[in-house]
Amino acid sequence: MDFTPSEEQSAAQGLAASVFGDLSTHDRLAAAGTGTDAELWKELCAAGLPGAVEDIGLLGLVLLLEEQGRTTAQVPLAATCVYGLLAVAGHGTPEQRERLLPGLRDGTAVATGAFPARGGVHTSDGALYGSVPWVPWLRDATLVLVADADRALWIVEAGAPGVGVTPVETTAPWAAGRLVLDGARGESLGGGPEAYAAVLAAARTAFAGLQAGVCAGSLARAVQHTVTREQFGRPLSTNQGVLLRAADAHMDTEAIRVTAYEAAWRHDDRRPYAAQALTAAWWASEAGKRVVHAGQHLHGGTGADLDHPVHRHFLWGRQLDAYLGCGGEVLEELGLLLAAARQEEAS
Incomplete structure (x- = not known):
């Protein structure tokens, strides 16, 4: 690699x-x-x-x-x-x-996706019905990629008849909205469940990369703060506890980055990468929340200021922790995938 x-x-x-x-x-x-x-x-x-x-x-x-x-x-x-x-x-x-x-x-068209499929949307006579509680960037979208209960993919125009969008505020400021489909007409993207799985794996890899950046930014702000802030006549960064917390956050950030890189590289090299995408998603969820918590804690009382830049990293990190599956969910999915592969090899 x-x-x-x-x-x-x-x-x-x-x-x-x-x-x-x-x-x-x-x-x-x-x-x-x-x-x-x-x-x-x-x-x-x-x-x-x-x-x-x-x-x-x-x-x-x-x-x-x-x-x-x-x-x-x-x-x-x-x-x-x-x-x-x-x-x-x-x-x-x-x-x-x-x-x-x-x-x-x-950029004249903005897309988003009602992912992952959780059975909230179904089709009847070629029309889409149901709702998705929140979809990121939906308030900006002109096109929405909708996954129905059968994991088929549909392209829906955001302003089409039967498509309702209600603003929703999420942990991170992602211009999200609630999607309601009441007889909306969409066009099939094709590929069925296999296309759904491919788009979801790509999304998990991409958002893991986003989490790597969020964590790197949070850690960089924490390092700058602890180097310049003094306590008892010396920088906070000379405290062993601070050094160890920052070192752990750095290792977590690198783990998110390298697993996202591996999944993306395998995708571009046309190799199977479903397990690698789930691995990247797990690290982005589990390690990501550790890093943004550390970034906020290393700022001390300043980290509690909702208007401080580091707080944005905290909000983004927690949103990405749950988006497309929290750590436990993707770990279960990864386990089932590996068990199925092992069973296939044995048969």
Whole structure:
């Protein structure tokens, strides 16, 4: 395995770091509240970053999302790329790709996904019925990738008849909404349960990459604080307990990163990666919440300030802990997958 980024991936990551670093500032995040930073999204799309994902692959997307996570930039990059660009490019018909991909590339279309499938949506006579309690970035979306109870995939236009969107506030400010489908018409993406499993695995890998960035940003803020803050005449960073807590957080962050890289690399190399995607999701959930808690605790009383930048990392880390399956859920799924593979080998 070689996770060394290609020239194109490195260039895209560098550009993303520059855009996020310059524009996803504390003041802009405070002004955005719980909504999307529309101007930042325009800048990302003008730079061609969403559209570049088709060329730089899932590993390239993970690198971009790491940079987003470092600054907790409030844009629907992961959702649009995973549930829109990669899903349509990988499983859509030629006509769907020709019609839908241009808007997803230039940002005039925003996609999200009603994932994972939990039996909340069913089809009857070609129409969709049911509800999904919360969908990330739904308030911005023009297209929603809906998974029904049979794990078939449907592309639904957000403003179509029979589609209702109610704003929902989640732990992280992801412009979420409750999706209600009452006879809505969607178009089949194709591929059935196999396509659903592929999109879910890609989503878990991508959001694990986002969590790696969130954790790296939280830890960087904690390190800066403990180096500059003094107690009893010396920096907090010289305290052994602080050093050990920061070291543990660093190891957890690296574990999230490397497992996300491995899953993404295997995807791009067209190797089986279902187990690796679940492994990355488990680390993102279990280790992610440890890191963002450590980041907040290492700030001491400052970490309790809801307006402090480190608190945003805490909120994002806890949201990502549960999204697409908490640690226990994905661990059970991984165990069943490995047991099925072992049984198949034995038969």
